[in-house]
Amino acid sequence: MLISSIMYSYVVRKVDRFQQYYIKQEYELQLFTTQVKCNARSFTLEQVLDISYKPFSSEKGLLYLHTHQGVFKYEIQADPSTFISEYKRLKTT
Known part of the structure; x- marks a missing residue:
């Protein structure tokens, strides 16, 4: 189910x-x-250690997916706070 x-x-x-x-x-x-x-990839939640975000302009930023296989970066143009908070909620339950 898509969260x-x-x-x-x-x-x-x-x-x-x-x-x-x-x-x-x-x-x-x-x-x-x-x-x-x-x-190109999929990771189970057990493989994902953390998700972080670093803005580099007023409209863009980099979302970092920290996994057992390394860190993967994604250039995004939207506020990722909902995505990150939903991930953290899933990891704690």
Whole structure:
């Protein structure tokens, strides 16, 4: 069951012959009762140690997912407080 979600951006660099360009893609980070999923990975709640957030401008920031496999960062443009508080609520129950 989906508890919360937040959109994040991912920039891919493409090289085509002698030209380089960047493609910005939007994905959704989803918090379920048993796992956290993004476009390329999923983590069980047991694998997620913490979630933190660091704003770097008035509109953007980085959401850090601290896991047993390392720290994964997601560039977000919305307030993640609901997402983080729902995660912490799930971890304490």
